[in-house]
Amino acid sequence: MIWETVRLSLRSIRRNVLRSFLTLLGIVIGVAAVIAMLTIGSGTTQKVKADISKLGSNLLVVRAGRPAGPGGPGGLDQVVRPLAEKDLAALVAHLTGARAISPASQKQVRVIFGTESLTSGVTGTDSAYLDARDWKLVSGRPFSDSETRSGTGVCLIGETVRQQFFGAGDPEGEIIRVNRTSCKIIGLLEPKGYTGFGQDQDNVVLMPLHAYQRRIAGNRDIDNIYIAADDRTPTSELQPRVEDILRDIRRITPDRESDFGIRDMTQIADAMASATTTMTGMLGAVAGVSLLVGGIGIMNIMLVSVTERTREIGIRLAIGAHEKHILIQFLVEATVLSLLGGIIGILIGLGLAGLASATLTIPFAPSPAVILLAVGFSALIGMVFGFFPALRGARLDPIDALRHE
């Protein structure tokens, strides 16, 4: 009986292909939007989380200047006292619960090899940096301690830099010019791709901190100190210890605020994730409106269908159909119609999400739960908005209906 009714409704939908399709447009667009947005949204969330964890999981970043909100710049109301070698030394000497502590100073600098040139993020650091950031080498070796100490002209390069200068070739042992100094490539970093914010993480050059300070920055400042917590220590526990040690070494009296900030990357990751969730939620509401419009479209077309088929309803009632048979027939038709729209919408939505993930290089993350929900929701829309027209059909008087032209 139900199968019979489903077949019947498919047939009547097929008879009016164009009309059915136009009717479905609302549902198709609504569902496609929901699916695309939720899929892209969860891909973005995954990407952001992955990016943040690429920055290093359980990572604290210390920088000079008064702390502002997460990710915000330091206050401008004070002359910033930079971080220095002795701050780093104090942390190395006294901090417990850290897996790696590493200084880093950064600058966008023109890098030249032969006739090619490229503006890269050049970082002066030490050998603990790779450990702190969880970066790996594809080939070559990290700086030795003596290279770090003496500030030898050696460097590690990222994949983008290699491709620019050497194509697929082996860069090891080549000499590149960074600003007005030269350095020898001793290793190649593992490719990391783009961040969610479109920043190329492979367009980098690492060199010993002292070399960077002397030849590029022209000062003895340290921009950041990266501190990776060990497995047993949560960053929330590590953070106050870092603060105590630095306040002590920088001689900040208890009545004054710290003149440095400590950013917890885990917190930032959570904040980013919840920001994308809020965004997908808002876009979801917009999609909800188009689904409502789609539902009204279904209602409209079902009313037309019931009117057009008044005589058919009369015939069915005359030969013994009950009210419920007619009701079910039109309800099923509305449901099948809107389910069809939902399925088309899901396919289009997934297609769009796939396209977006390819162009934005975010993971394609379709969620079975979301798809199932969309299927159920579009069926529900058909039932809810199909009910009134179906009831109208079922309540027809058979004699009037048979007389209808």
Place this chain on the structure above:
Amino acid sequence: MAAGAPLITFDKVWKSYGQGEARVHALAGVDFAIRRGEFVAIMGPSGSGKSTAMNIIGCLDTPTAGTYSFMGVDAGRLDRNRRAMLRNLYVGFVFQGYNLLARTTAAENVELPLIYRGVASRERRDLAMQALAQVGLVGREHHTPAELSGGQQQRVAIARAIVTRPTLLVADEPTGNLDTARTHEIMELLTKLNKELGLTVTMVTHEADVADYAERTIRFLDGHVVSDTANLETA
């Protein structure tokens, strides 16, 4: 139902439309009874209440006053769904305009009443084929109404009416749209069904030679029965 009791009884049946000044009595106190197996023609001028009476007989409609009993049941007081059930179980309809579902094959049209009975699809197909054979339409099962002549369409409608093996066939001007040759073919078919299956037939017609196929003629005028006579055996 007691043995020998009539299949259909109209007891002072009134059917009125409208209110006050505009009130029209389509039936104004109609009495008659029809036994099982009878073949009754109903005649009368246009607007005399024939279709109204047929709709009540077929349990599509209910009287405004008086009693209509069908198979001993006070059918005039049953609700919509119970009357739908009676129609599905005991009544077959044939209309002047055939009333087949468009773009639906002959076989599917004939199967329709069986769907509402919950008959399985295989059995439905067999019964539909049998009914189509009974009305002489073998080989036309998969034609849609648009591909069939008027006479053939009316045969499909008759097959649909008898596929449930009803007790009563209600035919409102079944030959009204057909030419003379087709009219006589359809009347011969109805006569055969009446004789061979014992199907009770009530039929509205304007034409005397069509009414002659029946055993009895009831004449209506202005909502009253003006005559109720047995037809002389002509055959």
